[in-house]
Amino acid sequence: MPCEMQQRRCGNTDIAKCGSLSSRHRFLAVSGSAFAASAVNKDAETRTLIVTEGGGKTELALAAGETVEFCPNGCFVTLPNGDLEALTGSETVEISGGVGRIK
16 A cells, blocks of 8 residues: 555554555665765865764864765764764765854
8 A cells, every 4th residue: 555545544643553664665764874964174274073973983084175975874073163963964064264064
């Protein structure tokens, strides 16, 4: 039965209690994890992010003008100014003036 019909039949009930997701919706849920957060360093000097992912910490050095992708499954990131942010994997971290901002 298509997902839309299940939702109508079940009303506002959680779909996990009502029935399974269609193959199309399962694909979308799984493929969503293929995206990663990105970071761009707009400063003229190298800036470092500290990425905590899966219990491990990694320093991510970005050269002046560099853009990188990281954190495909969510993580915590310590920005150059010391702020700690939680990322889901879809954000862009923009570094300018030594300060990181989430876009």
